[in-house]
Amino acid sequence: MLYTPDTIAAIATAPGRGGVGVIRVSGKNIQPLIDGLIGKPLKSRFAHFAHFKAADGSTVDEGIALFFPNPASFTGEDVLELQGHGGPVIMNMLLKRCIELGARHAEPGEFTKRAFLNGKLDLAQAEAVADIIDAQSEAAAKSALKSLDGAFSREVHTLVDDLINLRMLVEATLDFPEEDIDFLEAADARGKLHKISAQLARVMDTATQGKLLREGMHVVLIGQPNVGKSSLMNALAGEDVAIVTDIAGTTRDTVRELIQLDGVPLHIIDTAGLRDTDDTVEKIGIERTWAAVEKADLALLLLDSREGITEHDHAILAKLPASLSVLRVFNKIDLTGDAAGDIAEDEIHVSAKQGIGLKELKNKLLKKIGWQGINDGVFIARERHLAAIRVAREHLNTADACYLQIEILAEELRLAQNSLNEITGEFTSDDLLGVIFSRFCIGK
Numbered sequence: 051m052l053y054t055p056d057t058i059a060a061i062a063t064a065p066g067r068g069g070v071g072v073i074r075v076s077g078k079n080i081q082p083l084i085d086g087l088i089g090k091p092l093k094s095r096f097a098h099f100a101h102f103k104a105a106d107g108s109t110v111d112e113g114i115a116l117f118f119p120n121p122a123s124f125t126g127e128d129v130l131e132l133q134g135h136g137g138p139v140i141m142n143m144l145l146k147r148c149i150e151l152g153a154r155h156a157e158p159g160e161f162t163k164r165a166f167l168n169g170k171l172d173l174a175q176a177e178a179v180a181d182i183i184d185a186q187s188e189a190a191a192k193s194a195l196k197s198l199d200g201a202f203s204r205e206v207h208t209l210v211d212d213l214i215n216l217r218m219l220v221e222a223t224l225d226f227p228e229e230d231i232d233f234l235e236a237a238d239a240r241g242k243l244h245k246i247s248a249q250l251a252r253v254m255d256t257a258t259q260g261k262l263l264r265e266g267m268h269v270v271l272i273g274q275p276n277v278g279k280s281s282l283m284n285a286l287a288g289e290d291v292a293i294v295t296d297i298a299g300t301t302r303d304t305v306r307e308l309i310q311l312d313g314v315p316l317h318i319i320d321t322a323g324l325r326d327t328d329d330t331v332e333k334i335g336i337e338r339t340w341a342a343v344e345k346a347d348l349a350l351l352l353l354d355s356r357e358g359i360t361e362h363d364h365a366i367l368a369k370l371p372a373s374l375s376v377l378r379v380f381n382k383i384d385l386t387g388d389a390a391g392d393i394a395e396d397e398i399h400v401s402a403k404q405g406i407g408l409k410e411l412k413n414k415l416l417k418k419i420g421w422q423g424i425n426d427g428v429f430i431a432r433e434r435h436l437a438a439i440r441v442a443r444e445h446l447n448t449a450d451a452c453y454l455q456i457e458i459l460a461e462e463l464r465l466a467q468n469s470l471n472e473i474t475g476e477f478t479s480d481d482l483l484g485v486i487f488s489r490f491c492i493g494k
């Protein structure tokens with residue numbers, strides 16, 4: 051992997067005004083910046099109060115300068131950090147001065163990318179940096195910190211080490227075909243393969259939880275007009291909410307809320323009531339509803355307990371994608387006297403207006419999306435990681451099925467290992483790196 055370790059600079063703190071703003075500089079050629087800005091040498095890892103100088107000797111800003119010589123820095127290169135006053139104008143003046151002194155503007159994620167290229171972080175850890183910053187709940191932030199700390203990477207390395215040991219056995223057999231199967235049997239190669247598969251299944255399980263924490267789920271509320279969709283949305287959003295965001299418009303449009311259940315972000319979309327209509331505006335709302343349904347992981351079909359499932363509801367159900375899982379929520383039980391809570395596996399009684407049965411509904415929701423509850427072991431994960439694990443599992447399954455064909459066995463084990471190595475970035479294309487780091491913000 052080749053890259054030019056030129057000197058990059060960016061404002062590392064969030065845009066806007068704050069007490070302190072930080073400019074981060076990293077690269078090979080920090081000295082001209084120290085000379086030009088500070089005018090005296092900086093002690094390593096020591097907070098210096100300084101006046102940051104303009105070319106004419108006037109002061110651009112005053113604040114703290116920190117110098118981290120390579121390799122003991124975030125990027126592994128020489129790093130200079132300038133803590134100035136956190137206003138957008140003053141920060142930009144200071145950044146401009148750094149550019150004047152030979153740095154260039156950093157690209158999104160470039161600091162973290164350099165940390166990866168210089169071996170300070172592996173790829174899963176680098177991704178965790180972005181996930182900490184983007185975390186939408188405390189649970190997600192904690193899990194991301196665990197990944198940054200290497201919890202996920204260590205699991206992957208253990209699996210890769212076990213795979214390497216197994217591959218050595220198998221490849222030794224390739225070299226001495228006369229010993230072949232007996233040799234593998236004696237070394238319990240198949241038992242080792244099964245053990246790796248079982249461990250990989252456990253990692254997949256944890257990673258799936260980690261992905262849920264990071265990305266959450268899209269839940270869509272559907273049903274006929276007036277069954278209580280908006281009321282349920284408000285009731286769900288009203289309690290235990292860490293962050294609530296309102297994105298869209300009118301009652302005939304789709305409205306989104308982000309709610310946290312047990313730390314899992316749920317994007318809930320309230321939709322226009324689904325019915326045949328000639329009203330143009332309502333028609334648009336209904337079209338949007340179907341668009342939301344297509345993107346959802348789970349649908350809540352709201353029903354009026356007094357009516358039960360009507361033929362209109364059957365018509366709605368018939369139009370849903372077969373793959374979409376549906377929870378039937380019978381609302382308004384305050385009017386029927388039905389008991390709150392579970393009716394059947396996918397059916398539940400609630401009253402949105404009275405706030406009855408909501409706890410049971412939330413538990414059912416979490417169960418339905420596969421959430422097992424937060425525990426200390428959960429590290430953050432992404433679809434990319436899950437995809438790599440899935441591919442590795444397929445190769446291990448093929449390896450098991452073709453156990454007696456040693457050349458295929460060897461090849462499948464090699465492919466499984468490559469796939470796992472992609473997670474930590476030991477086997478990664480430049481294209482993939484581009485995709486991953488370009489999604490970071492500038493300054494990270």
Ligand code: GDP
Pocket residue numbers: 273274275276277278279280281282323381382383384385400401402403404
């Ligand atoms: P939507 O059209 O499906 O979004 O339904 P709304 O949430 O706007 O509710 C329609 C009407 O039903 C409103 O008057 C609500 O107050 C009422 N409603 C909603 N939930 C309940 C409930 O649990 N019990 C009773 N009695 N009324 C409800």
Ligand code: ZN
Pocket residue numbers: 279280281301320321323
């Ligand atoms: Zn509504």
